[in-house]
Amino acid sequence: MDFVKFEQWALKEFGINLSAYKSNQLHRRISSLMSRLGVANLEEYVALLERDPAQRQRFLDFITINVTEFFRNPEMFEELKRKISTDLLPINKNLKVWSAACSTGAEPYSLGIILNEVAPLGKHSILATDIDATILGKAKIGEYTISDIKNVKPEYIKKYFTVEGDKYFINSNIKRLVNYVKHDLILDKYEENFDLIVCRNVVIYFNQDVKNMIYEKFYKSLKKGGMLFVGATESIYNYREFGFEKASTFIYKKL
Structure with a gap:
């Protein structure tokens, strides 16, 4: 095979x-x-995946890159918080947000904390999606370790977590937003x-055609004036081709 x-x-x-992923990188990871x-070979690996549920889940986790933490790149989340306050809330007091490829839920819950801080009276909603149903089950529970929350301000831990x-x-109160x-x-x-659409540290694994397709769909999914927030290694160099303008570092606004 x-x-x-x-x-x-x-x-x-x-x-x-899997053909959407960068092939050389993907093949190295699977090997x-x-x-x-x-x-020894792909035939043996398929046989293992077909008979062993634990290895099936390990493969899914490995492919879908379930690495996440609250407020990953804190300074970028602070900038997003400012943009929500200055650009989005003046237009709409009740924000509809999508956390795409949300993994174990740290990202959508981070967004929920931000929304509660800047506009606690708003009727906000956060759609959190992922390809891995098992990971979504963990996200719904909302249980985390000290490593997951290392970037969370002490006052936020007191306010938004039960230890x-x-x-x-x-x-x-944050869970019910998601x-x-x-x-x-x-x-x-x-x-x-x-x-607002947040999709961070995901499309970097895809080939350029798939990246372009995803960015085009994100553009169509946003309201006029809506924003796309991407990861710290995911600058969209051809953002104008999709109809975006650059609102800030790693934040793009639909014209």
């Missing part, structure tokens, strides 16, 4: 389009994982009329 056939199998088995498991031993649970839905950025339709 070659990687093309493996990608076809993965699309049928998991509904994940590394197989090596760690002592698997039980070495676990930190996000409070229900609706979790399974969604594939490549294969599924996008909702519309968002004031």
